[in-house]
Amino acid sequence: MSDLSTSAGGSLRLVSPIAASFGLSAALEHIARTAVEREISRRLPREEIAELKALGFGSLRLSKQAGGAGASLSQLFSVARDLAAADSNIAHAFRNHLWQVEAALRRPQHPFHAHVLALTAAGKTIGLSFADSDAIAAGATPTRVLSRIEWDEARQAYRGSGRKVYATGNLYNDAFVGLAVENRENATVQYVLDRGDGVENEDDWAGFGQRLTGSGTAEFNAVTIPSHQVYPLDPPAREGAAPWRFTFHQVYLTNCIAGVVRRIALDAVDVLRARGRNFYHGEAERPADEPVLQAQLGRIRAYAAAVEATIERAIAALQTAWDAYGTEAEYERVLAASLSAAEAKVVIDDLAPQIANWLIDLGSGSVVSQNSGLDRHWRNIKVIASHNPRLYKERLLGQNLLSGRLPPTGAFF
The missing domain is CATH 1.20.140.10 (Butyryl-CoA Dehydrogenase, subunit A, domain 3)
Structure with missing residues (x-):
């Protein structure tokens, strides 16, 4: 294999100057060199993703003062494209986390989003515990994995169970977010669930491509959510705000x-x-x-x-x-x-x-x-x-x- 970090005879190169400026060149080159071996042996990229977390890929959009790199949205996409050129599985696995960061950056004062940003600054990545189902009718809203969380007085925390299919990236993530109805006020809330007891991920994704994205089944079995990690919903969007959020x-x-x-x-x-x-x-x-x-x-x-x-x-x-x-x-x-x-x-x-x-x-x-x-x-x-x-x-x-x-x-x- 040629040196993918340099031009192949013109403007074509794996690592862009933007990624190089964030100190990601060596990691991206290593990921590119080993992509075929991972594909053939079906070796999950746990070590590669851990290194990218440590190097700050997941926190690129945070300001330098907040522990990030101060990257613009356009710069983030440029680096993500470099990563996809190296190994599209790894780039895809980060998508849900990076979206959570974008959502949080719009409302950083809300305690839920502040929690997401704090985890990100600490080098953690965040997955989803919303359900995806082939059985959803046209126009219907996706169901929730933890559709209801119950207050456990003895533990002084909430408990809930659920199952998520197509849990892209969850195999590699440190925390998970979602919506649920809590039983004390019977109100819909949002939560941050840490990886711990009761969180299990199966590498049972059987797609013919993107085999290493960790897109298998996520199980949440009687998981515990501390009360301080359960938050009210975001306030309604202002009048005239754009409804296209995704x-x-x-x-x-x-x-x-x-x-x-x-x-x-x-x-x-x-x-x-x-x-x-x-x-x-x-x-x-x-x-x-x-x-x-x-x-x-x-x-x-x-x-x-x-x-x-x-x-x-x-x-x-x-x-x-x-x-x-x-x-x-x-x-x-x-x-x-x-x-x-x-x-x-x-x-x-x-x-x-x-x-x-x-x-x-x-x-x-x-x-x-x-x-x-x-x-x-x-x-x-x-x-x-x-x-x-x-x-x-x-x-x-x-x-x-x-x-x-x-x-x-x-x-x-």
Whole structure:
């Protein structure tokens, strides 16, 4: 493998100057070098994620005074894309935590969000204990894992049980947040649950891609939540506030796919340089001198650059929306960010699998061995893209042009 931290002959590199400025180069390079071995052996990246936590990846968005790096939202996405290029499983595993940080940064004075920020500053990561279910009806609200928590007088704490499927990243997280009804006031509350007795995670995620994200089942069996870690709900949004609160989720996932595409382009350089034989009907003895293969490499490079430009447009729109939070311009800018995120997903979900196909075309029979691990790119792209499929995004974008219909206000819009 070539040195992925440096240019492969132009602007193509694994580690961006932004990530390097945050001291993450060595960790990202190590993660990239060992990604194939983890994929083949199904070795969970516990050590790699622990190192990233220690280096402050999970707290990049906190101010330096609060124990973070003071990164902008755009800088966070740039570093996350570098991480996805190194190993998309690890980047994906951090998504729920990074969203919790974003939500907390908007309301840092609320005690629930202050707790999230304190955990983050301490190098901890936070997962979710909201349920996802294939049985949810169209338009329904997802159910809660700990739907009810009961006050335990003897313990002077709350107790609750539940089960979460598709618990992405929870295998690696230190705490979990969610909503529940508490029995004393019969009121909906939000809570922070520390990893401890009763918290179990199964590595039973059976997807054909993103196999190491820790997306298995999370069990919460009679877990204890101290009363000081149970909080009132956030106050209602101000009148005129934008209702699209989850655009971050979609942009983050599409950003992960863009990182995979960059890795494909880097791998394509290695594949062509390493090929020792050409077909008998080729026009050059060495594959690297074959005009049609050089053109294929150029096509991969160009499309990879277009993918990164497309996601950068969506990130810029989200940054603009973030900057408008709490102002009169918020509604229109957040709406624009939601539509831009949908546009980026439609384009990148279409292009990325094709670019993965071109990598196999470039290498031909010399790269189809499972030991190369190159099939992981297509598989990972398709699994990431399956979150809120692009077909619904296409429909919404068309309806918006025709009638002005607005995006849904739930997750992934």
